[in-house]
Amino acid sequence: MHEMILSELTWAVGDDYVQNNDADSLGHSIDYYWVPECWHDRGGKPTPPDFIVHPSTSKQVAEVLKIANTHKIPVTPWGGGSGSQGGALPIYGGIILDMKRMNKVLSIDPVSMTVTVEVGINTQHLEWEVNKAGFSTMHFPASIACATLGGFIAHRGTGVLSTKYGKIEDMIMSLEVVTPTGEIIHTLPVPRHASGPSLTELYLGSEGTLGVVTRATMKIHMIPESRKFHAFLFKTMHEAMDAGSKIMTSRLQPCVVRLYDENETEKLVKRVLGIDKQGAYLVFGFDGPEKIVDLQLENACAICAKTATEDLGVEAGQSWWDNRYKFFYPPYMFHMPQAFGTLDTVATFSNIENVYWAMKKTVNENFPEATFIGHFSHWYDWGCMLYARFIIDEPPEDPTEAIALYNRIWDMTIRAAIKEGGVINEHHGVGLKLGRIMRDLYGPAFTVLESIKKTLDPNNIMNPGKMGFPGKGV
Amino acid sequence: MYIDKFEDAINACRFCFMCRHLDPVGNVTFRESDIPRGRALIADRIRMDPANLKNRDFIDTFYRSALSGANRTHCVSHYDEIGITIAARRDIVEAGFAPQKVKSVADKLVCVSFSISGKGELLYLGKNPSLYPGCMTITGGDPGKALEVLGFFNESQKVLEQFKQKVAESGCKTLVVAEPSSYHFLKENLSEVKVVHCAEYLLEKSAGSAEQRKAFYMESDFLKNYCDSSEIASELLEKSGWNLLPFGTNTEESTAVGEGAVVFDELNPELCRKLCHHVVELAGNDTKTPFVTASLYVKQVFSKYEPKIKIMTIEDTLVYEG
Numbered sequence: 001m002h003e004m005i006l007s008e009l010t011w012a013v014g015d016d017y018v019q020n021n022d023a024d025s026l027g028h029s030i031d032y033y034w035v036p037e038c039w040h041d042r043g044g045k046p047t048p049p050d051f052i053v054h055p056s057t058s059k060q061v062a063e064v065l066k067i068a069n070t071h072k073i074p075v076t077p078w079g080g081g082s083g084s085q086g087g088a089l090p091i092y093g094g095i096i097l098d099m100k101r102m103n104k105v106l107s108i109d110p111v112s113m114t115v116t117v118e119v120g121i122n123t124q125h126l127e128w129e130v131n132k133a134g135f136s137t138m139h140f141p142a143s144i145a146c147a148t149l150g151g152f153i154a155h156r157g158t159g160v161l162s163t164k165y166g167k168i169e170d171m172i173m174s175l176e177v178v179t180p181t182g183e184i185i186h187t188l189p190v191p192r193h194a195s196g197p198s199l200t201e202l203y204l205g206s207e208g209t210l211g212v213v214t215r216a217t218m219k220i221h222m223i224p225e226s227r228k229f230h231a232f233l234f235k236t237m238h239e240a241m242d243a244g245s246k247i248m249t250s251r252l253q254p255c256v257v258r259l260y261d262e263n264e265t266e267k268l269v270k271r272v273l274g275i276d277k278q279g280a281y282l283v284f285g286f287d288g289p290e291k292i293v294d295l296q297l298e299n300a301c302a303i304c305a306k307t308a309t310e311d312l313g314v315e316a317g318q319s320w321w322d323n324r325y326k327f328f329y330p331p332y333m334f335h336m337p338q339a340f341g342t343l344d345t346v347a348t349f350s351n352i353e354n355v356y357w358a359m360k361k362t363v364n365e366n367f368p369e370a371t372f373i374g375h376f377s378h379w380y381d382w383g384c385m386l387y388a389r390f391i392i393d394e395p396p397e398d399p400t401e402a403i404a405l406y407n408r409i410w411d412m413t414i415r416a417a418i419k420e421g422g423v424i425n426e427h428h429g430v431g432l433k434l435g436r437i438m439r440d441l442y443g444p445a446f447t448v449l450e451s452i453k454k455t456l457d458p459n460n461i462m463n464p465g466k467m468g469f470p471g472k473g474v
Numbered sequence: 475m476y477i478d479k480f481e482d483a484i485n486a487c488r489f490c491f492m493c494r495h496l497d498p499v500g501n502v503t504f505r506e507s508d509i510p511r512g513r514a515l516i517a518d519r520i521r522m523d524p525a526n527l528k529n530r531d532f533i534d535t536f537y538r539s540a541l542s543g544a545n546r547t548h549c550v551s552h553y554d555e556i557g558i559t560i561a562a563r564r565d566i567v568e569a570g571f572a573p574q575k576v577k578s579v580a581d582k583l584v585c586v587s588f589s590i591s592g593k594g595e596l597l598y599l600g601k602n603p604s605l606y607p608g609c610m611t612i613t614g615g616d617p618g619k620a621l622e623v624l625g626f627f628n629e630s631q632k633v634l635e636q637f638k639q640k641v642a643e644s645g646c647k648t649l650v651v652a653e654p655s656s657y658h659f660l661k662e663n664l665s666e667v668k669v670v671h672c673a674e675y676l677l678e679k680s681a682g683s684a685e686q687r688k689a690f691y692m693e694s695d696f697l698k699n700y701c702d703s704s705e706i707a708s709e710l711l712e713k714s715g716w717n718l719l720p721f722g723t724n725t726e727e728s729t730a731v732g733e734g735a736v737v738f739d740e741l742n743p744e745l746c747r748k749l750c751h752h753v754v755e756l757a758g759n760d761t762k763t764p765f766v767t768a769s770l771y772v773k774q775v776f777s778k779y780e781p782k783i784k785i786m787t788i789e790d791t792l793v794y795e796g
Contacts, residue, residue, distance in 0.1 A: 019505065021531040026515050027506025030489070037489050040515070043522050054504050081506060082491040100504040120504075124495045128723035146491030329550040330486035 079151030085431025119150030155429025229317030438468030541734035543699025563625030600652025
């Protein structure tokens with residue numbers, strides 16, 4: 001049977017583009033989720049796929065899904081594999097649909113300021129391509145060099161300039177999708193309409209459970225004349241949060257606001273940026289025509305100056321921008337044998353500090369071996385995102401014990417956050433990691449999502465066991 | 475095992491994706507094994523269980539690497555992911571698991587016989603002795619770099635010793651080297667003589683040119699990412715009247731089509747063809763503007779797989795009359 005399926009798949013995409021060797025299987029059995037990393041680190045072997053398939057067209061994707069439906073084989077779409085939630089792991093084996101070969105920029109529309117691309121494109125490559133034409137996607141995530149556009153679409157990813165330019169769901173105009181049964185469909189060409197519910201929105205964040213996104217049209221922007229940053233130090237995170245929320249609710253339009261709690265200021269900001277200060281570090285930036293940037297910056301600085309303990313100036317702000325990705329390179333990023341997780345939560349300004357304190361209290365009181373740190377990364381005119389993290393320097397050596405501890409921390413902190421009005425999560429997605437939380441989060445509304453899944457994917461071939469949907473054979 | 479010396483890099487790279495966009499092989503095969511993370515994971519698996527050293531898929535992966543330095547240069551901590559691959563190749567060779575095609579290439583590389591011709595105070599290693607009047611020339615083959623990157627370290631050292639002996643016999647105190655891979659290797663291994671790249675030597679001698687011509691310059695992986703001296707070649711070209719056109723979408727990606735692996739084309743001809751094609755695509759399929767490279771290897775494989783493209787070495791440009 002294995003050989004027969006292999007023949008069908010190679011017929012669909014070509015001999016060179018189906019692999020089932022040990023080297024590629026190893027690479028596809030581990031993504032950026034801590035659990036498979038832990039298994040590997042402790043000598044275990046996370047589940048590999050049976051076949052790794054690299055389609056080059058939407059038609060080939062459709063062919064592969066038809067084959068998978070015939071044989072009822074799980075299909076797990078894979079972009080860059082840099083997701084932190086286990087969303088791209090082939091937990092039931094089957095087919096990994098590696099989308100990186102679908103990497104072409106199809107057209108740039110300089111009048112409407114959009115680009116149409118195949119979504120397997122690496123997002124740094126995409127940015128470079130549109131830069132060459134004089135534009136920018138303004139999508140600058142920490143994983144820009146690792147992830148594909150499809151990966152961001154799959155889990156509603158975001159970049160550091162989200163406060164002005166939005167998350168991926170704000171950037172996408174329309175999508176081409178291959179449904180689980182192999183039909184190629186297109187969503188409406190513009191995102192604002194009154195022609196029924198938004199199909200584009202249905203697929204944004206669906207994590208490969210409802211079909212495979214193959215093409216997207218997204219907004220692009222002129223490269224701004226000016227982009228400037230400024231940083232302040234506050235005695236406590238509360239005062240900094242108050243200043244940050246005032247910048248947002250006064251309807252200034254920063255491209256970025258980032259606030260580090262006292263722990264993270266002391267540890268990470270010092271280590272990566274070399275700014276050695278006690279307190280909470282707040283940085284913000286504006287971009288656009290220089291006169292407007294200067295005026296907005298002046299207003300934001302005036303808000304902060306009222307309560308800040310120190311004006312760190314332009315240089316301490318620019319340094320953050322220049323080193324924004326450095327936080328995520330080794331050895332600055334947390335690494336094995338440490339256990340670590342990003343408790344990404346979003347809430348309104350009224351609730352966000354309560355969420356922070358509830359999560360921190362849960363970690364501190366129940367898991368003395370863990371350290372809790374956090375920063376607030378993506379800001380809206382109604383609230384912001386908490387990028388909280390727990391770190392255990394010496395987790396149990398036994399992987400089963402280590403993973404059980406890891407999951408207990410997640411379960412308790414997330415439920416504490418939900419109780420305070422937090423939504424888990426803002427931009428990392430659900431995947432395997434948080435599937436079990438979806439019912440808590442959605443309540444009875446989750447049955448609507450389940451019904452959609454059952455209708456669109458009757459054989460449950462698409463990424464089974466993710467997003468709280470049933471696993472294989474359920 | 476030699477890979478144990480790269481434990482830090484393996485631990486750093488095995489779960490890191492931050493340079494995946496720059497691996498030239500990964501960018502044309504799209505395979506997870508063909509990026510530094512993939513290779514580090516394999517090395518880690520081998521460290522955990524040395525029996526994996528004989529795994530054919532793992533071996534093939536290590537020999538498919540172009541050994542581009544772009545990823546290491548990009549990394550903020552410059553973890554030596556190339557070192558992992560070369561160490562793994564050495565482990566494979568010394569355990570007796572080298573594939574036949576690798577052994578065949580190595581067998582040819584071992585058969586060298588260096589000789590010196592001409593008279594002068596400087597010694598030149600390259601294919602264009604007419605550009606170096608008053609220099610002696612050393613010929614006979616690769617001085618050991620190719621064997622080293624294939625994992626045949628002991629054989630590489632033997633060849634190097636033969637080369638050193640001939641250099642000593644010449645009495646020259648300065649060696650001018652044309653091929654960037656040899657330049658990098660000899661600069662690291664010859665302490666008795668001063669090793670300079672041909673562009674450095676020619677730049678000093680050049681009177682300059684008022685003539686203005688355009689070309690795409692394909693950065694040498696060795697000059698840029700191994701020796702941190704890419705400017706010597708571009709300075710010479712600009713002084714010689716070559717206007718180097720922006721090329722591709724960025725300055726980080728390697729366009730050296732396997733130069734880092736020295737004999738990449740002999741091991742992976744189809745992959746090398748893809749790399750050449752990718753470079754032509756990056757240049758907008760422009761068949762009119764000539765390409766310039768510092769490497770004769772690059773010129774040879776480019777001429778083979780993209781015959782419509784006019785390609786010259788830096789030395790060729792000095793006598794170019796197009």
